[in-house]
Amino acid sequence: MTKWMIRGLETHVDIWNENGEYTVVALHGFTGSSATWHNLAQALPHVRVIAVDLIGHGQTAIPQHVQRFSMEEQLQDLEQLFCQLHLEKFTLLGYSMGGRIALSYAISYPARIHQLILESASPGLRTMEEQNERCKRDEALAQKIMTNGVLSFVNAWESIPLFASQQRLPKTVRETIREERLSQKEEGLAGSLRGIGTGVQPSNWDRLSQLEIPVLLITGSLDEKFCKIALEMKALLNTVKHLTVNDAGHAIHVENPAEFATIVEEYLT
DSSP states (O other): OEEEEETTEEEEEEEESTTOSEEEEEEOOTTOOGGGGHHHHHHOTTEEEEEEOOTTSTTSOOOSSGGGGSHHHHHHHHHHHHHHTTOOSEEEEEETHHHHHHHHHHHHOGGGEEEEEEESOOOOOSSHHHHHHHHHHHHHHHHHHHHHOHHHHHHHHTTSGGGGGGGGSOHHHHHHHHHHHHTSOHHHHHHHHHHHSTTTSOOOGGGGGGOOSOEEEEEETTOHHHHHHHHHHHTTOSSEEEEEETTOOSOHHHHSHHHHHHHHHHHHO
């Protein structure tokens, strides 16, 4: 567990299995933190797992201005962090929001990435119309979070259809996820929605064909929306593999951690 000063922002990083033979940098989703990857690191003792608390999340400092939450700023932060960690080449793994960030990073800094693993991720939205509509929804949600607080938001967030399959998880697992969400701060979540939400990020759909690195897309069979997105991405990527995990929803690494770890391990080796 370490803190790094990255471009004026104190950034929280967890590093497990320091002497691992492979290196995976893992980026969490919205309302998540580096803690979400602890089970993966335990399951893969020979893999060095470096998990970062992204801007607005976990124990990373919260910026004062919404511009500092943007995709461009987040990518520059990651690049600076990887320089400070002396990482030359590694596998980049991203889940959901972290997947959008991981894909954007791989497009901007392809020389650093050995291979890319995207779990339930998208390249953003295709049209300006979709982007504007999503920005309005994210702004409304951001205002709600600032007005009503994190507890009220988490109670509603847990019950959205995207996470329906998580209701079947053991109580202890559900409680861990809830604690992680409740540990966030209003300003961080609202800033994240406004600065790096799906509506405001630049679309990467027309840049997928530029990627020369191998990409693994992982989706859960119950998450129809992201299975469809993965199929559309697969058609545009050069070196790509798409795996669907049966009877899992959006957060495969939480819903079926053993299978997720096996998939990652097999892809690395």
